[in-house]
Amino acid sequence: MMARRSQKDPSGVGLYPEWSWCWPVNRRILYNRASVNADGVPWNKDRPVIWWDGGKWKGDVPDGGWKPLSQAGTKKSFIMLPDGVASIFAAGMKEGPFPEHYEPLECPIEKNPLSGTKNNPVIKLFFADGGLEEDAFYSCDQRYPYVATTYRVTEHWQTGVMTRNTPWLNEMQPNMFVELSPELAKDKGIKNGEMCVVSSGRGKVDAVAIVTKRFRPFKVQGTTIHQVGLPWCYGWTTANSGDSANLLTPTIGDGNTMIPETKAFQVNIEKRG
Amino acid sequence: MKHKAFMIDTSRCIACRSCQVACKQWNKLPAEATVNSGSYENPPKLTAYLHNKIEFIETEENGEFKWLFLNKRCMHCSEAGCMKVCPSVGALYRTEDGLVAYNKDKCIGCNYCVNGCPFDVPRYDAQNKIAKCHGCFDRVENGLQPACVKACPTGTLLFGDRDQLIATAKTSGKPIYGETALSGLGAMYLLDNKPQDYNLAANPTIPTSIFLWKDVIKPLGILGFWGAVGVAMLHYVTVGPKQLEENGTEKGGGNHG
Ligand code: SF4
Ligand code: SF4
Ligand code: SF4
Numbered sequence: 001m002m003a004r005r006s007q008k009d010p011s012g013v014g015l016y017p018e019w020s021w022c023w024p025v026n027r028r029i030l031y032n033r034a035s036v037n038a039d040g041v042p043w044n045k046d047r048p049v050i051w052w053d054g055g056k057w058k059g060d061v062p063d064g065g066w067k068p069l070s071q072a073g074t075k076k077s078f079i080m081l082p083d084g085v086a087s088i089f090a091a092g093m094k095e096g097p098f099p100e101h102y103e104p105l106e107c108p109i110e111k112n113p114l115s116g117t118k119n120n121p122v123i124k125l126f127f128a129d130g131g132l133e134e135d136a137f138y139s140c141d142q143r144y145p146y147v148a149t150t151y152r153v154t155e156h157w158q159t160g161v162m163t164r165n166t167p168w169l170n171e172m173q174p175n176m177f178v179e180l181s182p183e184l185a186k187d188k189g190i191k192n193g194e195m196c197v198v199s200s201g202r203g204k205v206d207a208v209a210i211v212t213k214r215f216r217p218f219k220v221q222g223t224t225i226h227q228v229g230l231p232w233c234y235g236w237t238t239a240n241s242g243d244s245a246n247l248l249t250p251t252i253g254d255g256n257t258m259i260p261e262t263k264a265f266q267v268n269i270e271k272r273g
Numbered sequence: 274m275k276h277k278a279f280m281i282d283t284s285r286c287i288a289c290r291s292c293q294v295a296c297k298q299w300n301k302l303p304a305e306a307t308v309n310s311g312s313y314e315n316p317p318k319l320t321a322y323l324h325n326k327i328e329f330i331e332t333e334e335n336g337e338f339k340w341l342f343l344n345k346r347c348m349h350c351s352e353a354g355c356m357k358v359c360p361s362v363g364a365l366y367r368t369e370d371g372l373v374a375y376n377k378d379k380c381i382g383c384n385y386c387v388n389g390c391p392f393d394v395p396r397y398d399a400q401n402k403i404a405k406c407h408g409c410f411d412r413v414e415n416g417l418q419p420a421c422v423k424a425c426p427t428g429t430l431l432f433g434d435r436d437q438l439i440a441t442a443k444t445s446g447k448p449i450y451g452e453t454a455l456s457g458l459g460a461m462y463l464l465d466n467k468p469q470d471y472n473l474a475a476n477p478t479i480p481t482s483i484f485l486w487k488d489v490i491k492p493l494g495i496l497g498f499w500g501a502v503g504v505a506m507l508h509y510v511t512v513g514p515k516q517l518e519e520n521g522t523e524k525g526g527g528n529h530g
Contacts, residue, residue: 176309
């Protein structure tokens with residue numbers, strides 16, 4: 001089914017129902033019954049996605065086969081939402097309902113330029129609960145002046161415990177690195193390929209410097225802020241792979257999901273002596 | 274002969290390196306120990322166990338960062354420097370589809386092809402036998418696509434009838450690298466930037482000394498080679514094995530002419 005490549009488009013609106021396959025029942029548009037009125041007639045007659053035709057739905061595969069809303073025994077179009085209708089904000093969030101910008105727990109600036117509240121008030125802080133040393137955080141601390149972010153690489157899956165031990169993959173991305181801009185590298189006397197130490201308030205890791213123009217200094221409120229980036233797919237169980245970037249990241253839980261803040265935290269970087 | 278060829282549309286490449294791994298898988302090539310030396314690119318160069326690789330080249334265009342990805346491999350030249358210099362008949366040969374393949378059993382490990390290649394491609398394995406991209410002739414002869422092409426998810430690597438690939442590539446309006454160079458390369462690139470930006474020679478040529486070698490010295494050399502073998506045989510027959518051992522090191526002497 002996935003190999004299908006028919007360019008037939010009977011709907012005329014670009015559904016291409018026989019091009020590959022759309023999980024789970026080859027329906028192309030979610031909640032598509034919302035595109036018709038209570039009698040099953042498309043709101044936009046020139047671009048019909050689905051329509052009720054003599055006791056049957058035509059067009060796209062209906063999202064739930066219930067009859068049009070004017071008929072008995074039907075169900076509202078947004079079948080996976082509790083009240084069956086569209087929302088302009090997500091119900092049940094701990095904060096909101098409208099989006100707001102908060103600074104990360106560790107950040108290089110004193111004040112949130114967009115709001116009087118600096119950090120999200122519903123984040124889960126472990127250190128504040130009498131946590132451990134490795135749960136500490138240091139915002140606007142001169143010892144950790146650079147923003148760090150962690151990410152994956154194509155060659156490794158998650159922390160890499162499987163892919164690092166797949167020799168063909170490990171050959172392509174063998175060990176821990178840190179990426180930084182040529183400007184920061186110059187400031188710190190770091191050359192491409194040199195071994196560095198990246199440290200945060202919680203730990204430190206050795207990493208090979210990749211000096212690249214893909215990283216650029218930011219101008220934030222008139223000051224220059226540098227960012228470095230590290231993959232989080234290295235660590236123990238693989239020879240010579242280096243340490244895990246998670247030794248650096250802060251222990252903090254997003255208020256709704258408990259996702260930790262590994263994309264923005266503060267570090268220092270030095271050439272390894 | 275209808276030539277088959279690779280067309281490599283560099284602008285489509287996302288550097289996923291499926292091609293590197295697929296080649297190793299099909300050809301049962303081992304992984305090698307590597308270290309990060311300040312780049313995503315690894316291994317740093319083609320090896321006897323790496324027949325194709327992606328080069329990561331960082332450039333700027335109008336002040337904007339631009340990453341160029343180039344799939345490096347044997348170019349399967351129509352006028353192949355490696356074949357010209359090879360003194361061992363059948364070690365390097367042209368397949369029916371026009372690709373440059375090799376027979377390790379016939380390779381004598383002389384290293385000449387390394388100097389004859391304008392693209393720095395041939396390598397030597399642990400047994401001192403040539404290793405490079407052979408165009409997956411074993412797959413192609415059986416109606417399959419080369420392993421790297423089959424694995425490429427973006428359509429960067431294309432393989433097929435050379436004339437047809439060129440005709441289709443021309444519709445893109447981009448210059449084709451290798452359409453005519455060295456009488457036509459069997460691996461061509463569609464480049465976004467100038468060849469030099471990819472560290473490719475604008476006009477690849479076989480070193481001129483090679484022509485001298487091929488046209489004058491090599492025929493003599495092969496004569497000399499077999500001559501030396503013949504003398505040794507005679508020696509063996511007439512004088513006996515012990516002296517042969519002493520003289521044996523001279524066997525290949527004729528090759529170095
Ligand atoms: S690229 Fe080098 S090894 Fe490949 S065919 Fe040409 S000369 Fe021979
Ligand atoms: S054609 Fe075959 S041998 Fe050549 S690079 Fe591709 S997979 Fe490897
Ligand atoms: S498989 Fe294709 S897209 Fe991926 S790196 Fe190789 S050439 Fe590029």
